[in-house]
Amino acid sequence: MSCEKLIHSENEKDGIIYCSEGSPSNFNPQLDTSGTTVDASSHQIYDRLLDFDPVSGDIAPALATSWLISDDGKTYTFQLRKTVNFHSISTFTPTRTFNADDVLFSFNRWRIPTHPYHDISGGQYPYTDSLGLARLIKDIKRLNGYRVEITLHKRESSFLANLATDFAIIMSAEYAEKLVARNQMELIDHQPVGTGPYKLMDFYPDRYIRYSKHQEYWREIELTNKLIFDITPSSSLRLAKLLTSECDVIALPAHSEVEVIRQQQSLVLNEKPGLNVGFWAFNTSKPPFNNPKVRKALSMAIDRNALIEAIYFDSAIPARNLVPPTSWAYQSDIKTVSYNPIAAKKLLREQGIEEGFSMTIWAMPVERPYNPNALKMAELMQSYLLQVGINVNIVSYDWSTFRNFLTQGLHDSVLIGWSADNGDPDNFYRPLLSCDSIKSGTNRAMWCSKEYDQIINQALQFDDINERIYFYSKANEYLAEKMPILPIAHASQYQAYRKPIKGLVINPYGGIKFGGVKKH
Amino acid sequence: MSNVFVRYFNLMLITLVILSLFSFFLAYLFPGHPIENLTGVRLADISQLENSEFKYRSGESMLVQYWHYMSALFEGNWGKSFNSGLPLYDEITNVLPASIELSSYALFLSVLVGIPLGFLAAMKHHKFTDYSLLSVSVLGYSIPVFWLALLVILIFSLQLGWFPLSGRISLFYEIPKVTGFIMLDIFLSEIEDKQAAVNNVIRHSILPTLSIALVTTTLIIRITRRSVIETMNTEFIQAAFARGLSTRQVLFRHGIRNALMPIFPLLAMQFTTLLTNAMIVETIFSWPGIGNWLIQAIYHQDYPAIRAGMLAVSALVVIFTMSIDLTIRLMDPKRRRLKRAAI
Numbered sequence: 001m002s003c004e005k006l007i008h009s010e011n012e013k014d015g016i017i018y019c020s021e022g023s024p025s026n027f028n029p030q031l032d033t034s035g036t037t038v039d040a041s042s043h044q045i046y047d048r049l050l051d052f053d054p055v056s057g058d059i060a061p062a063l064a065t066s067w068l069i070s071d072d073g074k075t076y077t078f079q080l081r082k083t084v085n086f087h088s089i090s091t092f093t094p095t096r097t098f099n100a101d102d103v104l105f106s107f108n109r110w111r112i113p114t115h116p117y118h119d120i121s122g123g124q125y126p127y128t129d130s131l132g133l134a135r136l137i138k139d140i141k142r143l144n145g146y147r148v149e150i151t152l153h154k155r156e157s158s159f160l161a162n163l164a165t166d167f168a169i170i171m172s173a174e175y176a177e178k179l180v181a182r183n184q185m186e187l188i189d190h191q192p193v194g195t196g197p198y199k200l201m202d203f204y205p206d207r208y209i210r211y212s213k214h215q216e217y218w219r220e221i222e223l224t225n226k227l228i229f230d231i232t233p234s235s236s237l238r239l240a241k242l243l244t245s246e247c248d249v250i251a252l253p254a255h256s257e258v259e260v261i262r263q264q265q266s267l268v269l270n271e272k273p274g275l276n277v278g279f280w281a282f283n284t285s286k287p288p289f290n291n292p293k294v295r296k297a298l299s300m301a302i303d304r305n306a307l308i309e310a311i312y313f314d315s316a317i318p319a320r321n322l323v324p325p326t327s328w329a330y331q332s333d334i335k336t337v338s339y340n341p342i343a344a345k346k347l348l349r350e351q352g353i354e355e356g357f358s359m360t361i362w363a364m365p366v367e368r369p370y371n372p373n374a375l376k377m378a379e380l381m382q383s384y385l386l387q388v389g390i391n392v393n394i395v396s397y398d399w400s401t402f403r404n405f406l407t408q409g410l411h412d413s414v415l416i417g418w419s420a421d422n423g424d425p426d427n428f429y430r431p432l433l434s435c436d437s438i439k440s441g442t443n444r445a446m447w448c449s450k451e452y453d454q455i456i457n458q459a460l461q462f463d464d465i466n467e468r469i470y471f472y473s474k475a476n477e478y479l480a481e482k483m484p485i486l487p488i489a490h491a492s493q494y495q496a497y498r499k500p501i502k503g504l505v506i507n508p509y510g511g512i513k514f515g516g517v518k519k520h
Numbered sequence: 521m522s523n524v525f526v527r528y529f530n531l532m533l534i535t536l537v538i539l540s541l542f543s544f545f546l547a548y549l550f551p552g553h554p555i556e557n558l559t560g561v562r563l564a565d566i567s568q569l570e571n572s573e574f575k576y577r578s579g580e581s582m583l584v585q586y587w588h589y590m591s592a593l594f595e596g597n598w599g600k601s602f603n604s605g606l607p608l609y610d611e612i613t614n615v616l617p618a619s620i621e622l623s624s625y626a627l628f629l630s631v632l633v634g635i636p637l638g639f640l641a642a643m644k645h646h647k648f649t650d651y652s653l654l655s656v657s658v659l660g661y662s663i664p665v666f667w668l669a670l671l672v673i674l675i676f677s678l679q680l681g682w683f684p685l686s687g688r689i690s691l692f693y694e695i696p697k698v699t700g701f702i703m704l705d706i707f708l709s710e711i712e713d714k715q716a717a718v719n720n721v722i723r724h725s726i727l728p729t730l731s732i733a734l735v736t737t738t739l740i741i742r743i744t745r746r747s748v749i750e751t752m753n754t755e756f757i758q759a760a761f762a763r764g765l766s767t768r769q770v771l772f773r774h775g776i777r778n779a780l781m782p783i784f785p786l787l788a789m790q791f792t793t794l795l796t797n798a799m800i801v802e803t804i805f806s807w808p809g810i811g812n813w814l815i816q817a818i819y820h821q822d823y824p825a826i827r828a829g830m831l832a833v834s835a836l837v838v839i840f841t842m843s844i845d846l847t848i849r850l851m852d853p854k855r856r857r858l859k860r861a862a863i
Contacts (some may be wrong), residue, residue, distance in 0.1 A: 015692050021603075190859050206816060207808065213861035237806070244677050244686050398820060404760045506718065 015226030016501065016519055019238045019247035021367070022230055023205045025071055025400075026121060028189040028509075029167045030110055031283060033126045033442070035368070035419065038166045038511040039251065040229060041208055045087075046169035046194035047375070049078055049103065051158060057423040061096065061165050064194065073155035074138075080146040085216040086172045087199035089191065094174055098195055100142040105173035107140055107150075109475040112113050117228070121189045121199040127421070129165040131439035145412065147506040155461045157468065158426040164351035165421040166510040170195065198227050206231055206460045222503065227485050235367060242267065249497040249504060250518060251512070255372045257312045261496045271324050272506045274493035277428065278370035278417035280361075280381075280486040285409055289359075292482045298413075299337045299486040301388045302343035302381055308489050315494075319487035321476050322428045326508075328465055329425035329472035334480055345473045355389035356379060362395045362414040367403060369491050370417030377415055377488075407441035409443050421510045425472055429456045433484060447484035524849055536835055540583035543831040545590050550823040558589065560600030560608065560824035565813075595830075599824040603817070604610040608828040612810065616686060616832060619802065619833040623794040625729040630736035631787060635780075637737075643771070645749055654745075657738035660711030666795045669731040671805040676727060686806035688724045693717045728805045732797040736790050743786050744779070751779040781853020792837050799833075 024040040025032050032038075049064040059289040061067075064078040084098035110125035128134060134255035136156055141149045144229045152159065162168065175193040179185050192200055195218070198211035209229040217223060230247060235254040243264065253261055253269075261269045282289040282298070283387045289295060307315050320336050321335045326520045346355075363378035364371065371377065375396060382392040397405060406414060420427045430437065432455050455478065459471035479485075494507050503517045544797040547557035556562060592598070641653040677685040689695065695705045695717065707716045751757060752775060760770045774786055799811025806812065809832055817825035 013571070058762075154672055202644060202694075208689075210694070226692065230688075230691055232806075240678060240685055244685055246684075246686060246690070345573075 014224055014519075015228060016224050016248045016514065016517060017230050018226045018514070019241055019250045020209075020229045021231075021235070021238070021251045022233055022399075024039050024209075026189040026331065027171060027192040027200060027203075028121070028171075030106075030125050030128070031121055031189060033167070033421075035511065040400040041192065041509075042166035042169060042216045043513040043515065044197065044198045044211055044227065044509045045192050045196045046171070047053075047084075048079075048164055048168050050164035052164050052422060052507075053292055054505050054509070054513075057508070062164075063103075063170055065155055067160075069160075072434045073157070074152045076150045076152075076159070078148045078150070079145070079447070080148065081218065084195050084218045086175070086195055087193045087214055089193060089199060091187075091191065092175050092178055092193055092286075094172065096174060098170070098172075099145045100148045101173045102170050104140055104142055105176055106171045107137070109171075110134060110259050110396070110502050111137055111140070116180065117185060117188065120185045124440070124443060125331075126440045127165070127431070129436040130434070130442045131162060132430075132434075132436050133162060151193070153401075154461070157463045158422075158424040158460055161422040161424040161427070161450060164509075165427075176204060177185065197221070197223050206308075211315045219515065223515065224518055239496075242498065245498060247498075248501050249495070249512075249517075252367060252369060253494050253496045254367065255315045255491070258313070258315060258494060260277075261494075266367050266499055268497055268499060268501075270495040270506045271315075271505075272493050272508055273317075273324065274369055274491050275420035275508045276323065276370040276417060276491060276493070277315075277322055277327060277487055277519050278415070278491060278509075279319070279322075280413060280415055280488060281304065282484060282486075283409055283444075284296065284415045284484050285446040286412060287352065288353060289373045289412060291349060291351060294353060295352065295375075295486075296337060296484040297347035297353075297388075298385070298392075299483060300340045300347070301390075302384050302486070304486075304488055305339075307377055307380060308379060308462055311371070311373050312489055312491055316489040316491035319489050321484075322432065322479060322487055323425050323472075324490035326424050327423075327428075329429075329476075331470060331473050331476050334476050336480060336491040337483075337486075340385050341384070348388060348390075356391060357389070359385075359390035359412040360393045360395045362402070362406065362411040362416075364399070364414070365396045366418050368401050368417060368419070369493055370419060370489070371415060372491070374415040379435065381415075398422070403441065407445055409446050411444075416444050418442075419510065420508075423509060425468075426456070426460060429459075429472065429475055433479070445484035448461075448494075449478075451479055451481075528842055528846045528849075530797060535838050535842075539831060539834050540590060540593070540824070541586070543827050544586050546827045546830070547823070550827075551821075552823060554843070557823040557827065559598055560602055560605075562602075564654065598828045601817070601825045602822045603820045604823065606801070608825060609624055611813070611825070612832045614697065614700055614826060615808055615810045615813045616836070618702070618807060619798050619811060620702050621703070621796060622688075622725070622793060622798045622807060622809060625725055625793050626733040626736060626798065629733040629768075630740050630790070632735075634737040635744050635783070637777075638741045638809075639748055639776075640772075641741060641745040642748030645752075648706070649743075653741060658740045660734050660738040663734065665731060665735060665800050666804060668734060669728070669801050671772050672727050672731055673804070683727050684724055684843060685727070687806055688825025689717065689721050689726075693720060717855055728801050728807055731801050731804075732794060735797060736794055738792075739790060740783075740787065748775065748779040750848070751775055768800070775797055785844065786852075788844045788848075789841070791844075792841055795833075795837065 022036040022094045024037040027041040027071050029038045029042045029053045048061050051060045051062040065081050066079045068077040086094040089208045108115050110128045138151045143149050197217050199214050201212050202210040206511050211227040213225050238250040239257050242250045255513050261267050282295045361378045363374040378394045385392050431442040435448035455475045459468045461466050493501050500519050549552045550557050596609045641650045644650045673685050676682050695709050698705050698708045801817045802809040802811040814829045
């Protein structure tokens with residue numbers, strides 16, 4: 001037995017280890033918008049009716065082979081793919097292939113509050129709730145086994161894009177029925193059954209997730225026999241494991257480590273301008289942050305360029321709008337606030353904020369591409385705000401408590417951000433700042449403006465991009481004036497893996513995809 | 521003799537009761553609701569639970585509550601982890617063997633290296649070999665374990681790439697848990713390539729074992745050296761020399777046996793030191809043992825896990841120390857206490 005063989009046995013060749021950053025809360029992205037849950041479930045276990053082409057961003061057929069949109073833009077008819085097999089797991093063997101019932105089940109679960117599965121696992125569907133999809137859809141009809149018709153109350157041009165996001169997954173209705181009979185309904189989100197390229201075998205929280213190849217996957221792509229998520233919360237440890245080839249792919253390389261990865265011959269670093277935004281949100285439901293002038297003054301006290309240099313190591317660009325430059329709704333000529341502590345101080349005093357006023361900045365405890373180190377950023381901002389006479393207390397909790405408290409609105413301001421789930425700009429404007437999204441917990445500014453909601457809803461009435469640009473530029477101007485949040489940066493997105501891994505592409509619209517990835 | 525036995529048993533029992541009392545009151549001292557800290561079930565869910573499943577009676581007096589707490593402990597109902605939601609009994613019986621395993625490897629290595637070197641130093645008493653071994657052992661003893669662990673990772677994993685730096689077996693191998701001791705589990709399992717799995721475990725174990733074995737090895741060198749020097753100065757050894765035996769003959773016929781007798785109990789006592797060091801090194805090597813697990817629990821403010829983990833580790837150490845002490849006492853009743861514990 002040669003030494004090489006001793007170290008790398010055959011066993012390791014037909015598997016991929018992905019070092020991920022945390023444990024998913026469940027295996028159903030309908031229930032959780034966090035990237036960790038999406039990575040572990042969305043593209044591995046499930047398929048959607050539609051997909052985004054990761055290169056062009058166009059909508060491509062997936063479980064739906066074709067679709068028709070009526071002239072008034074309210075009725076969508078989907079032709080479904082035949083002979084698509086669901087996973088067969090130890091507790092469930094499917095007796096039929098995918099059909100219209102599965103689509104109805106998957107959508108009705110979040111759409112209809114009286115659906116038997118609606119309240120399983122909490123009954124919160126943050127993504128679809130924040131977009132008001134349940135209210136938008138009038139009816140979903142099964143025309144025949146492989147044809148589904150969705151009617152909307154009103155025209156909405158981002159509807160197809162929403163069906164292609166990580167959250168619009170298709171689950172097995174047959175499995176759901178079996179679980180009802182066994183009275184184990186909550187298992188649907190923990191021992192999932194989907195049509196995706198991999199099926200879940202085993203999950204040990206904070207240690208690993210094991211998947212194995214779905215033998216009868218409908219797409220003709222390369223799959224590896226074993227896919228393993230090695231849960232490694234520390235980013236430096238992930239990099240170390242990548243260097244010693246204990247991981248083949250790592251999640252979220254830190255911006256400070258990007259140079260190290262570039263210098264390694266054995267590693268590949270992919271980079272793309274990310275579809276994300278890191279921002280500072282003011283809790284506009286609390287005085288004095290309900291005053292736009294106070295928000296503006298506070299924003300002027302911060303030197304954003306210095307923050308980008310210190311926190312993102314220049315792998316981000318300063319944000320002017322909510323959307324990044326890669327989006328067609330981006331406006332380069334919008335007026336933004338610039339760093340001016342003297343004017344800021346003056347404006348604050350005019351608004352009755354005296355020397356020694358104290359406020360909290362909540363800094364999220366986890367690394368995200370849009371903000372790799374919120375705590376350090378908060379500390380820098382603390383010193384900037386001290387110069388205009390404001391004392392800042394920095395607050396941080398563990399991630400789930402943190403988000404819970406934010407939804408309750410306990411913060412004064414928070415450093416957080418958003419990664420887009422699809423290429424449509426509506427994916428920024430609506431989930432982040434609409435009135436609906438306060439309750440679903442994605443509107444961290446707790447900002448509700450009728451005018452703003454009207455503008456962004458109007459934008460959805462048109463299919464022509466030029467017409468929509470008109471409304472989004474109006475929205476941009478409105479936001480620049482009211483400043484519920486201060487956009488800070490759009491960070492580049494990185495992905496690092498070892499040379500033998502082939503076929504891994506950066507997915508700008510969310511979760512990582514291991515279908516089609518192989519170790520050579 | 522039975523007198524000694526009873527005394528040790530009582531001492532152990534009292535220590536364990538105090539530990540369990542402390543762990544019980546931790547639930548009250550930690551932030552949050554005591555019932556949450558005891559059961560690991562969040563309050564919203566607790567209201568749905570009947571008291572029958574979790575026997576903690578919050579309404580009754582402390583003493584009654586403690587009684588229920590203890591009876592639940594003995595039934596294996598240790599509560600659940602906040603973080604993973606899994607029963608703590610399962611979690612701890614999962615991770616504790618990994619720590620014991622690591623400590624055993626290290627103890628084995630230390631004995632294998634430490635005793636011969638100790639003999640060598642003693643035989644070359646007050647010569648160059650002795651002094652250099654002694655100074656190396658002082659150096660080894662002074663190196664902090666966590667620093668050494670980082671150093672070996674830097675050199676052997678990151679620079680040379682010889683050994684992996686985390687875990688105790690590659691995730692490619694699926695070894696079903698039976699005993700929790702990975703080597704045993706590999707032999708009990710039905711995987712195809714057991715040899716490859718064992719090789720993989722060995723490669724994973726080398727660096728953590730080396731890091732914690734160093735301190736113990738230096739200690740063992742010093743213990744052995746002193747014991748051998750003492751033995752060689754005794755009259756029966758002098759008499760053996762007087763009979764005309766060579767140094768070699770004296771050492772092998774009389775020296776080794778008599779020098780090792782007082783060492784063995786001291787070696788066993790090192791196990792608790794090893795376990796402590798192992799817990800530190802585990803976090804650095806992501807070894808799935810109790811130390812790593814407890815640090816994670818602290819990090820996540822997982823109070824039920826901290827409580828149960830603390831109780832499990834301290835009870836293990838207490839029981840182990842007491843049993844060794846008792847065994848020594850029974851084997852060698854004439855030695856005084858102080859002498860046994862000296863290093």
